[in-house]
Amino acid sequence: MVIKMRKELIDRINFLANKKKTVGLTEEELKEQEKLRNEYREEFKKNFISQVSNLRVVHSVEENSINEIKALAIDEIDNANSGHPGIVLGAAPIMYAIFNNELNAYNKDPNWINRDRFVLSSGHASSLLYAFLHVCDYGVTMDDLRNFRKLGSLTPGHPEYKHTLGVDATSGPLGQGIAMAVGMALAEKKLANMFNKDDIKLIDHYTYVMCGDGDLQEGISQEAISMAGNLNLNKLIVLYDSNSVTLDGPLSNSNAENALLRFKAAGFNTMECDDDYNNITACIELAKKSDKPTIIEVKTIIGKGSVNEGTCKVHGSCLDKEDIASLKEKLNVSKEAFNVSDITYNDFASNFIARGKVKYEEWQTLLNEYSKKYPEEYNLFNKALNRELDLNNLENYNCELNAKSATRNVSGKLLNIVTKDNPFIIGGSADVASSVKTSLSHSTHINRDSFEGQTINYGIREFAMGAINNGIALHGGLISFGGTFFVFSDYLKPALRLSSLMGLNNFMLFSHDSVAVGEDGPTHQPIEQLAALRSLPNYTCIRPCNEEETKYAYMYTLNATNPTCIILTRQDLLTLHKSKYEDFAKGAYYVISNDNSEYSIIATGSEVNLAIEVANKLKEDNISVNVISMPMMDVFDKQDEEYRNYILKSGHDRIITLEMLSTYGWGKYGKYNFGIDEFGKSGKASAVIESFGFDTNSMYEKIKNIIK
């Protein structure tokens, strides 16, 4: 069904719509607008009726758009023979209300900083999102939709940030979308606080997130909404696609929760409505006026219109051909696959696209005015958007030989320097600020009454911290960091994975980095955490060995284009050697190098000094060994072959590695790997270290035996 509408009619309608949004319409023009819209509807119905047989319902333009989009997304799934039809048929009206009626974003500049954000937390609804991005003209072509879920396509199985224009976040791992949206809404408040003036509101937008039952069952959703409630992020609007069905059956099999009451407990404004796009739109309009964050529970029917509607059978299995044919008949859309009428294109052109363009242009005017009135703030604004960092004080930070400090303490000092010099770096810790040294002496903490500070109190919510920080990074204009004990990196690992997959450049501070934690014992002593994070693609773990390497870790982190973590000690470390940043930045470098050394010891963090001490003791026995510090294994592995061979010149059989953590992963460099492949112990740090043979004497004996 291709219905051609009169171009001049549509042009005039669009003209009036735009004018209304910019300079307003006269009484007469308003009447004309109403008249033309009726004409348009009549013409649509006439065309429709003349071309479609067996017509039962005459849909409005809006309903037709929703139905065509449903069909389009179903065609994607059918063509891929893979995907999730249930949510497409249930949630299309929600996404229509958001995209066509509410969302302010500009398809020609998808990264516009003041656009409304939309996170599809239910990432398995990707085909639906791609259908919307298609009609919203984000560069997703009909061919791209035909290539849905095919290798190398613009339309992968779950939405991927940086891959498809218009996708604000990679989603799929459930629950994280909500938390990322909370991060975006927080970023909006923070940037508004930094840059808005009484007369010019540079940052002023909403964050929408669509989620389902799966997202809300995940614990991270509770952590995130609790934070949103505490900070009263009233520009966050959660659209809950409430279809009462999960993959395994009725929701009631696993859930008896009163979702809205739970959100109320967290401080949300709560609403409920049916799946009529008009009602959803009305709810969103109300939500925008709320002084609290809002959840709108939209009661939908999974797979609506398909044979198995309302059941889990339609969640993740393709509809069969017959089902699709009957569905399309019910929807009154073309039987042909991948067919969208001009009516629908026009619907989006005259609403989402036109509205976005107007808003964008208005904002450009504002920005121009801002640049003239507030040149200093404008300058900072650009720096923030372009991540132009002032690292002079960091780079000039002086490190003396023989200085003694826990690297967490050094980190605390450096963090204070870089956050003071760069007010768009924000973050904090999961309630361990005093231990991980993330307190900022120059800044207050962000709270519901003021977003002035740079410190975020994430509470004891590690996972949300990770995902919220991803949301802040996705928003743009801010650099986010978090902090907790290294052993609890496990709690936020799924968020670190997403930051790596999205290629965000935020960072984590993990202190208490070995059994040297001491008294708190095995539950608090990391063993396998570094192996877990080193094996994560596109993620850089930095374990500095002294004050200077900690400084270099900050320099590396703030210049990186991927996410990083800095792994810090609780215990004091001496600065036993000085090094150059360019060596550090290669991931590994010689601390002690002798032409006549047959053996090399590679160590990281607190074990580098141990290696130096052992080497010094061996020297007394006239045994010369090389010592290599390897603060960043993944970075070293990416160096050219020549450099790698230079560092590994002793050969696999003569390389000894020292790291007071799991040895897993070290065997690639050397045959002799000293580490801890069991759980830690509660006791005084020095006693625990000694019990694992990581004191100088024990290690000296062991290494001496190897060399002999």
Add this chain to the structure above:
Amino acid sequence: MVIKMRKELIDRINFLANKKKTVGLTEEELKEQEKLRNEYREEFKKNFISQVSNLRVVHSVEENSINEIKALAIDEIDNANSGHPGIVLGAAPIMYAIFNNELNAYNKDPNWINRDRFVLSSGHASSLLYAFLHVCDYGVTMDDLRNFRKLGSLTPGHPEYKHTLGVDATSGPLGQGIAMAVGMALAEKKLANMFNKDDIKLIDHYTYVMCGDGDLQEGISQEAISMAGNLNLNKLIVLYDSNSVTLDGPLSNSNAENALLRFKAAGFNTMECDDDYNNITACIELAKKSDKPTIIEVKTIIGKGSVNEGTCKVHGSCLDKEDIASLKEKLNVSKEAFNVSDITYNDFASNFIARGKVKYEEWQTLLNEYSKKYPEEYNLFNKALNRELDLNNLENYNCELNAKSATRNVSGKLLNIVTKDNPFIIGGSADVASSVKTSLSHSTHINRDSFEGQTINYGIREFAMGAINNGIALHGGLISFGGTFFVFSDYLKPALRLSSLMGLNNFMLFSHDSVAVGEDGPTHQPIEQLAALRSLPNYTCIRPCNEEETKYAYMYTLNATNPTCIILTRQDLLTLHKSKYEDFAKGAYYVISNDNSEYSIIATGSEVNLAIEVANKLKEDNISVNVISMPMMDVFDKQDEEYRNYILKSGHDRIITLEMLSTYGWGKYGKYNFGIDEFGKSGKASAVIESFGFDTNSMYEKIKNIIK
């Protein structure tokens, strides 16, 4: 202060207390009891006043016990110079109400199956728990308390299951204690359903958990309480130590949640009270009568009585000497460290200890009666308690050469066999039963109205699934399993860590084990997950390569004494070779072995067939290579040197490894590691596999090049 009470008075009081619980008291005896108790109190006061100067308050016996325990726990911390005084001083009345007034457990048989369970979710209150275990005579001596947090002591930094008698769960990683308690309460319901008769209730106990703000901020608490509400676990009683302070400051800095409303939304009975032990006891009594799970929010004051009471300063820093002295004066307890009066010992002897003994003996009588009346059920009961498994049908399961099946499907069949043969194996999946094949055709699912089934619908709550399964395993009498996609093992990793640390023998089924997931793309394709779990101490990852190895994986898992996971494919695998269980059980074995082969290929799971195919192709070029299947790396690493050398005989330079996951960790065996060290891709499985060079032809070419 050592107050000696008249022995005959105390003996008579205890005699009456015991008699009351067993055969009941006459009217006269009741009066005598009342009279003696008053005498006791008077005597106590008199003694007290005569020995303590500067007396301001005369405490009751109960208050005195609480105060002495507070002082004792503070002494532990002071002596260790490490610990958490805040919770000791705030939460002691809660633990007193539980231990002395409510908990039915027997100190001489701490693993008694029908005891009430107590989980200290706020594991940092360990010193307090140890103080209670001391006065409850669980074998924690005064010397053990003096060794608090010292290397090798019975009293480590956080409570450790299997280490200290009376500790029902290892805790410390916040939030998990609540979820473990939910698992225990679920286990109680399930065992009651299996074994209780109208006339004999063999399993009938409560599960108590004390938690704090940190536990409730963690997302897993929401997952867990939501499940508890859905299953209406009315014998679960949560004591919320609500002190409105976290490590970093006032709770309001990070939280504005209405905790009780949130629990109400999850279907809980909610109560609130002050920190008077009488009121707490009264609330618990009410909770026991509730037809819903209960939370009692106890408003406490962190560090009550210390200089910094009510502030975060007292959370994790030791009190100074002066503070301790003034505190002890306020508490009216001895100034001496590690001093407990006989009054307190007697208080616990005549309450917790006496009550537990009576309850225990009553239950033994019941059990004896049960064994006679219901010999068949009694037999099964013993099998369940002793983990005596019937694995005949599993062991006789027939595997044919050239059979073709996805290992997830084989797993589904085997799971049905073993759960049918062993009704005390229970579990399910995090809403992916149809994908991970955890549905049990012979069983219904557990729900609030019936605990008859063996299937648990965890909902989309991976982390709670892991921790609840730990709780089930901790309870005893049941073996728990869970299931989800391998990539989402990240979500429950912290629970797997605790199961490993506690040495539980439950298991996980992880399907969709590589990029062969296909269309769902990188968010759903595991890469680093196996490295993350292999590096976890005391945890065994099993990645079977065909139907037979999957059967062996089950045999291994059900005989293991540590937690395991079985990692399963979505795609079909052919059975290209047969093997023996005794070889499989060594972790690695030769599939193809030739004396004249210089090179060996080690592979796991779906890549074993690839290795066989490559070896067969190389044979056509007259190149002979060994092929080794390594389903369990950690088990192989624990074999004796001879066996390890035999498997690795080709030497590091001539060993090639194949695993379609991160290569991290493989370098220890061989120089040439083929894997995937980047994120996956969305596309047809075969196309994705080929794009990573894991098709037979590409791999053949690459390996041929190495050998040449």
